[in-house]
Amino acid sequence: MNVFYRFIIKILMPVSLLISFYASALTESGTVIKNQAGATYRDSAGIERSTTSNLVETVVQPVAAMTLTFDQSKLAAAGGQVTFTHVLTNTGNVTDTYDFDIVLPGGAVISGASIYPDNSPNDGVEDAGAAAIDPNADIIGPLAPGESYSFVIVTDISASAALNSSDSLTITATSQQVNVNGVPVATGMVGTETNTDTVTVTDLPIIDITKAISADNGAAPSGPYTVTFTYTNVGVTDMDPANTNGVILKDELPEGMRFNGGVNWSVSGTQLTASGVTSGGNGTDGTSDLTFTTCINDAINCPTRDIVEFTMDGLASNESATVSFEVMIDNGAPAGTVYNTGIYGFDQDDSGQVDPGEVESTNTNTVPFRINAEYSVIANNGGCDAGTDNNCDGNDDTNHEIVNVPTAKQGERVYFTNYIWNTSNAEDTFNITHESSTFPAGTSFYIYKSDGVTPLVDTDNDSNPDTGVIPASGQTCRSYQVTDVNGNCGYKVVLVATLPPNATGGPYEVVKRATSSNDISKTNTVTDELSAIEQSTxxxxxxxxxxxxxxxxxxxxxxxxxxxxxxxxxxxxxxxxxxxxxxxxxxxxxxxxxxxxxxxxxxxxxxxxxxxxxxxxxxxxxxxxxxxxxxxxxxxxxxxxxxxxxxxxxxxxxxxxxxxxxxxxxxxxxxxxxxxxxxAVTVDNSGLCVGSSNNLSGVTHVGGSKVYTHTLTNNSNDPVGPVTIAVANSIAGFNTVIYEDTDGSGDLTGADASITSIASIPANSNVLFFAKVLVPANAQEGVINLTTITLTSPCGVLEIIDSTRVSNTNMEVVKEQAHDTDCNGTADSPFVTSQLSVEPGKCVLYQLIATNVGIKDALNVSIEDVSPAYTSFIVTGGVPSITAGTLNNILDGSTGAIIGSAGTVIPGDSVTVTFGIKIDE
CATH class of the missing domain: 2.60.40.10 (Immunoglobulins)
Structure with missing residues (x-):
């Protein structure tokens, strides 16, 4: 019957057993994606203005995922043992623990199996002195995202197992993560993985090879490190050393790791020297021989990764030997964990040579080597061709240290564009601060993204505005970033200094600092300089x-x-x-x-x-x-x-x-x-007999009208008349009509008649009249019309001047978000301004509502936003869209800016831009 072992683990494995790498496949759980939109427009006076929306936040949901490598098939002798090597890796975005289930077959081949850790060192054999993992007690982990755990299964073969009989066991790892801080862990990824290990019984030679390296981590560049292969005949039959190709072993080194010679063979006890990059060397000890060949990167017909291949004589039963060589870590090699597995074949049928079907038939254990991150950053003015982002230099921290603005007005917003370059071998995020300012007291500083409109936000949740993730030097830069001539990726950060209104003089300086989020000791500064502040007029x-x-x-x-x-x-x-x-x-x-x-x-x-x-x-x-x-x-x-x-x-x-x-x-x-x-004022005592109220002024809109009420007074003791009325407007198209107060109501009504003269004004009395100014439909906003009313009487001329003008406008932007779980462009929940929780691979719809809350048209309205860090645009189901106007071209899966050009927005009207983003997996 089948024997079923379930390893329910409760002991936490020591941290020293964990192997880390620094590139998680998923956006980290709990990452808060922050986004804030900006808009620019011109008001009715033609002034360009900007405004920002509210900040919206999206939380990345925890996801459990894993890999377990790999299925294997090996030969074994009856009554012996065979070791299978495996690596469990957390590929989710949240720290996780795991339990193991092992299922043994019910046949007569495999009689038992034990699981041991293989981490100190990682060499394909159980760790010295380590206890077997208890099938009823132990827990693997916790493993952080990207961390790995290596282990071996030592399998016992029944002494009575028949030749050429085969059987298999299975090993299953299962995630134990259920929720994080009360947030359920998404189950859409891989939460369980199973490997199958197969054994075939033979009485012929069996070569087992394990691989080890002298250190598990190092800088770039560093070395040399020694790679050692141990090969053993675990079979019951001797191999004839006279046969010169009993074992063929090949090792293709990972990118960033280079062959450095120093080949040693334990049989000869001497160092073997390669004779060329595409040749090799050899060694001999009695009847035992070894030859090796190399194929080094950049050599003709060689791949981009170094290859070394050994051909060795076989071994007697239970005999072991080693072959080793040196490797170096390249300068600039990207940080992270590289994994290396040798592949070999041997004379399985004891025919005297490795047959074609036996070559590269079996893998060694996988050995990790962590290339340590060497964080570094340069902040400068870009060093680019004038007015462009071409031919920039992110390595020069001397000649491009100053960003200079020659002059600015009092109270002006001064823009300084700085380039933040990641010159390290690992992707990084850089916090941006400003310090050491000699600017006048009262100067305020604001930090914006590359567009100079959208506020720079905190993407790594340390409460400091930052650049977002910038790839390592030599990696592909993102579309909204800048690539320099050295292969560095950079991000443009705009510092806006709002000057106090009473300041003059100069020069003034402020130091902007970029600091690595991963290593706060790595920092660099750039100086923003204003040469002079001009006096206002x-x-x-x-x-x-x-x-x-x-x-x-x-x-x-x-x-x-x-x-x-x-x-x-x-x-x-x-x-x-x-x-x-x-x-x-x-x-x-x-x-x-x-x-x-x-x-x-x-x-x-x-x-x-x-x-x-x-x-x-x-x-x-x-x-x-x-x-x-x-x-x-x-x-x-x-x-x-x-x-x-x-x-x-x-x-x-x-x-x-x-x-x-x-x-x-x-x-x-x-x-x-x-x-x-x-x-000047001239006082006239010539005795005018007719007087009037003061000149008047008012405000109305295009196509509207304004009524002014005037009183004409006879200051003499005799009737005065007739009084003629002449009207002139300062702007063509304006019209003014004079009405008498026919019904005596004191207000202009339909009963009041229009007049061009007054027949007579009784002594010591007055006459009320109205001047109604009609504004043409094509009048320009902001103009002021002067209406001159000339009253001519027998005793003098009186002039009244009424002035009429218009007013301004204002725009407001509100940003909302909604779930779009299936990424089809249709909201699956109401749009809100509050925080949403969304898992990687899912989508969010953003809605930007720009409203004219003024009383006049807003002109040249432009609504702008950018895709947040850790996201890309989706183009589907009618998004992106704008209710009025046009959008710039957006490609599905792209990143960068989305710009809606709405033209003119009338008072009370709104324009809505809707677009979707997908959270990186």
């Missing part, structure tokens, strides 16, 4: 905004435009208003930010240049905004923005006829930017 003008390099205004682009263009104060008054005693006159001022950064300003007045607040006795000045609210300063203006200010100057009743200079001044208390403008 402002221009105070009359009636029209000042022209700038960004905005054309032909009415105010030179000193002779009589608008106060340029730095003041002017020698003569720019504008002179005439007013009666006891009345108020209004100056229409524009404050234009002619700097490259936002700024705010205080308003001042004087009767000289300049003593703030000084005026003739009884005179007053009040500043108002476009909606007639009293102000003393101007809110922050974006670069090239302008602000309308009304300066209302009130004259006392007793004022004599004169022309009085008035100086207006704007000053930034933040940057020191300032400008002064010279105006």
């Amino acid at each position: 402002v221009d105070l003008t009359n009636n029209f905004r000042a022209e700038t390099s960004s905005t054309v205004e032909d009415n105010c682009d030179a000193a002779d435009d009589n608008c106060g263009f340029g730095a003041g104060a002017e020698t003569t008054a720019v504008t002179t208003n005439t007013v009666e005693p006891g009345k108020t006159t209004r100056f229409t001022l524009y404050v234009t930010n002619t700097s490259a950064v936002a700024d705010g300003y205080k308003l001042e007045y004087s009767d000289s240049d300049f003593s703030a607040g000084d005026l003739p006795a009884g005179w007053t000045v009040v500043f108002k905004d476009s909606t007639d609210n009293v102000i003393t300063g101007i809110p922050v203006l974006a670069p090239d923005a302008t602000f309308l200010v009304y300066a209302d100057v009130t004259i006392p009743d007793t004022a004599a006829t004169t022309t009085q200079s008035i100086y207006f001044k704007v000053t930034s208390e933040t940057t020191g930017a300032t400008d002064t403008k010279h105006d």
Whole structure:
């Protein structure tokens, strides 16, 4: 009957028995994939702006997976033993433990079997002094992702086993991992593996070969290390040493490991020297002979990996011998564990030679060698061809150490692009920090991804923003990375320094540091330098905004435009208003930010240049905004923005006829930017008999209208009339209609009639009338129309000026995510902004919703995002998509940026970009 052994393991194997490598097949369990979108757009004033979405996080689910190598067939003598070597490797993304089940056949060949560890050293035989693994108690592990455990099964052969009879046993390893921190382990991968070991009984010679190496790890470069093959005749029949090819052994070394000569054969006791890279050497001891050949990488007709092959005489029963040689580890060999297995054949039928069918018939045990990671990093300005990512140099830490920006404005956002190069033999992630700044106090620093828009996030969950994984030197760089002339992979990181608004001078420096996440002692810096900060400027003008390099205004682009263009104060008054005693006159001022950064300003007045607040006795000045609210300063203006200010100057009743200079001044208390403008007021005592309320201003939208209410007063004791009304608009297409208050309601109604004159105004009384300004549908946003109403009476002419303008817009971006378990482009759960848990190989849909929350159209709307670390785009089932506009071309399985061009978005409307990503396996 079959004998069934179940190894239920509870003893934790020592860590020294574990063999590690550093390249897991799956994204590590618990990895939090963080992603944050950015968008750029232009507002109604033409200013380019940026905004970022909320941060969304996706947690990689734990997955159990494993390999068990390999099925084997060996010869054995009746009453003897045969050893089978196996390697168990954790290929999942979570630390795991395992139990073994061994099933012995019920036949007459295999009488028993014991399992032993083979890790100290890993040489194909049970570890010295190690106890057999208890079939009822022991647990294998824990093994971290990528770790391996080597073991041997020593199989006993029945003394009564018949010649040429065969039988097999099976060894099964099963994952014991169920959940991690309460999260169920995914079972879609391989959780159980089985190998079959087959034995055939013979009374002929049996050669068994084991392999060992003198160390299990080393740097790149390092060596020499000695590889030793021990070959033994475990059969009951002697092999004739006169036959010169009783055993043929071949070893093809893994990439990164090179043959270094030093061949020794225990039979001769002498070192054998190779005569060339494609030849070899030989040794002789009495009737025993050994020859070897080599085929070295780069030699003609040789493969990329070194090969050494030995042909040796056979051995007598129970006789052993060794053959060894030296190997070196290449400079720059990628970090990780390389595995090496020899393959051999021997004269199984005792015919006097190794027949063709016997060559390369049996594998030795597999020996691991860990090439240690030698982490290193360079941070510099790239050293690339100007304006490109071509011909960069990631090895030069001297000539490309400075990233220089020549000039910047006060308060400006200054962009420094740094290249972070992985110059090591292992993939790595680099934390990015900034330090040692000589920038002015109040400077704030922000770190962005290569696009300069998307925030740099933490991808390795150590709370520091980082580059994400950068492949080792010589490996293939990812699509969003840069490859230099030395084969290094680099990532561009953008540091944005927002300058304080009052700073000037220079030069200034800030040091940016890149630090290896795997070895924090490996770090490198690059210096970002700003040569100078320019002084901010402002221009105070009359009636029209000042022209700038960004905005054309032909009415105010030179000193002779009589608008106060340029730095003041002017020698003569720019504008002179005439007013009666006891009345108020209004100056229409524009404050234009002619700097490259936002700024705010205080308003001042004087009767000289300049003593703030000084005026003739009884005179007053009040500043108002476009909606007639009293102000003393101007809110922050974006670069090239302008602000309308009304300066209302009130004259006392007793004022004599004169022309009085008035100086207006704007000053930034933040940057020191300032400008002064010279105006004047002429007091007229000629006795106008008709008066009116002040000039008015208002705001409306394109195609809308604005109604202004005015009162015309007869200040005399006699009736005045007729009064003719003439209307002029400063901008073509605007229309103004005058209505009388026909129904006496005080508001413009359908009962009120339009008029062009007033027949008569009774003595000491007034007439109410309305000016309705109609804005054309093609009016430009931001323009200000001046409506001049001229009232002509027998005793004088009265002029009223009403001004009408428009307003701005704003965009908002919200990012949501949803499960797409089967990766078909259709959400399997509602879209949320909260965290999701997704396992490797599954998909997530992202939805970017950009909404115009303002009252005017947003122009040139661009919605941008990038594929997060550890993911790639999916193109299926209608994703990616945009509800309005176009997307850049996205390929299935690619990485990088996705850009939606939505054009114009009207107030209240939204544009949605939907795309999917797949988590790396």
